[in-house]
Amino acid sequence: MLAPTLGPTGGPVMSFDAARRKVEVLDDAATTLRRILGLGSPDLDIGAMLLRSTVWRLEQQVGDGGATAVVLLRALVEEGMRQIAAGANAMRLNDGIRRAADVAVAALRRQSRPVTGERSLAAVARTVMQDDDLAAVLGEMSYLLGADGHLQIESYVAPYLERQYLGGAHYGAEINSMYFYSEPERKRAVLAAPAVALLDKPLTEAAHAVALLEAAVATGRKGLLIFAPDVSGAALNVLVANHMQPPDKRKLAILAVKPKAVGDERRFALQDLSLMTGAAILGELGERTAQTARAEDLGAAQRVEFGGNNLVLTMEGARRGLIQTQIAELSGRLAQLPYDDEERPVLTRRLAALTGGIGILKIGAYHQPARDLRRAQAERAWKVLSAVQRGGVVAGGGAALLHCQSAVLDAAAQESETDCALGMRVLAQALTAPQRQILINGGVTAPAVYLHQLAELGAPASYDVTTAAVVDAQQHGLLDATDVLIAVLQAAVSGGAMMLSTDTIVYHRKPQQSLTP
Structure with a gap:
């Protein structure tokens, strides 16, 4: 269900709320999966709920990447199950997958480049939404307010897009x-x-x-x-x-x-x-x-x-130099916190007060679903842009994960334990899945040809679906946040490893109710 939404050619998911007799427009993977309450079979429900929980935690943490994580996890589990059925040891296979994930994370860090201006930030925002005007405004605001900038969002009952900066x-x-x-x-x-x-x-x-x-x-x-x-x-x-x-x-x-x-x-x-x-x-x-x-x-x-x-x-101007130590301390603490930590909003507001910078984003639309959609997109994009300013950017469109494949295969070739090396190759193959899915969604009939071409060119090459051409991702603004992709990879590996290594499932007659997915 989520795979067709991946990439610039994908669109929102329409969900019908039978109780309220309303159609809901869903633009993020986490909310889409939350609407699934069961698949009619306990065996299927276990896997579906694990996947739902993985994606929900991911988007709460970094604001984006749910669909990419699902595609990557699916490819990982499919290939892993095939190898286990052929006789591979599941635990050693998992060990290899986790080692390969560490190699891939290091490769992503090597590919990463710092953002160079508001145009680059706007390009990243466009990967979260299909609204060029809103992405451009968010790119400007993130550039001016910085990684720890405080954003307030105001909703209006008519089409509207404006920003305001407040000092003090x-x-x-x-x-x-x-x-x-x-x-x-x-x-x-x-x-x-x-x-x-x-x-x-x-x-x-x-x-x-x-x-x-x-x-x-x-x-x-x-x-x-x-x-x-x-x-x-x-x-x-x-x-x-x-x-x-x-x-x-x-x-x-x-x-x-x-x-x-x-x-x-x-x-x-x-x-x-x-x-x-x-x-x-x-x-x-x-x-x-x-x-x-x-x-x-x-x-x-x-x-x-x-x-x-x-x-x-x-x-007063004379006091500004005296607060720099406090600003540095709060910034350092904020950088260490996960993006979904409850302390983050408090620290962000404190930094905004000390540095004297708050941005107000004013957005509107005629209908409530459209207003809710734009607001949700802006909130998710702001999380991603904060991550970009800290961790930099890599080639978008799934290409950065594809470019990690060679490093993982090299590490697998040096591994002496057979099943562990096999697990590393399982992840190496799965790393091509997001780019392959984007090519398929864009109508490319022979995705393997472009995957081979991109692998030969290396970073920062990517495939631009909108122009149907292989491009330099940095020059064309086809970018993803490095920290978001790392979180996607780690979430997919964590969920996939659990699915591959689970041998027994215990069903509770009256399971404990959870307030989160």
Whole structure:
């Protein structure tokens, strides 16, 4: 079912939801396989569910490659079963397959080249979707925002495609009083060069608010931002009364907001804001409290703006050099995490705040299924583009896997154990399957001829189905993400090895329900 969707000539899968009597447009392998609940036979269901789980985990990890993994796994299992039926030892065969996978991964790394600009990134995005305009915009955004850039997607109810770049550190927040708006008609508040107070506990006492005001006045600044879990009661009354004084008598313009984040995410926000502004955290996390605050406990910002439940803080230029260590530490930690790790979105948002870069992608379509499809494509492509910026690119269209074949065969020739060497040759043969399937989907009647030609030319040669010609993949923008292909290869080998080595299957009368495929 998925093999015909592989390559640029493949299209989406249409699924009919009988319960809702609606047709669903599916453009990724993982979601397509999730719609399969059973094949009518327990023996078949075991294999189908293993395949479904493999593809789902793969696309959660790297965002793409499900169809390629299925084609590769199928070829691996078919050839492996044939060899086992002919008398090969399944465990030694598996050992050879896994060794060959390591050789192929090393060969992919040698083929890999860094991306050279937004055109290359857009070319990779086009391998995830058949939408040139959206791919071009995503390529530009990835190039400008970098591998760790934070992308927000907004959906519109009409055909629309636009992007917006936001500077400064952005935090979801709520204003504590409408009186703090400097532009009430627009529900907007702006402070120029304010002092900044960071609190990790609610501000409710009038004496504590007065202490903060006195500390802010002592800094010589004309504004004060209070970032606290809550500001209410007598403290809020004091702040509002001060803020509402006539401009000629008012010493401070005030903006008090409470962050939407809770728990660890709020704690991280306070720590990052402390780095960006130089403010001490007043309360339980810090050594001082609001009641004992002094001028040196407050930080400073170049500009603060609140609107639309969003706080934007622009740090002073002198602070930028001081946060580089934190940026490097977070970037290093992010690079070590799997793409489906729950901590990744938190680290990405923190990096976006510290580096001052957020991209908003605005996409739309007339119908809900089309809007959902474009949004899903953009989310998957963004994962792939992040992987590309870290790991580079290789020839697309299945050619990179094909070009690993010679290295695997050379390693097999040096292996002394017969069945292990046979397992290595099994994977070597399976590596041609994705390129072969793309050729078949493109209407090529003699795929073996082109497979032989590509093998002779070596990397970065590939076959462009849209022009029916063998091309230099790097020059023609026919590219795949190296890290994605490595994940595809490892997922296919893992699933295939399990299928080939399983001897006994135990059926549970009442199997445990799983929340994931």
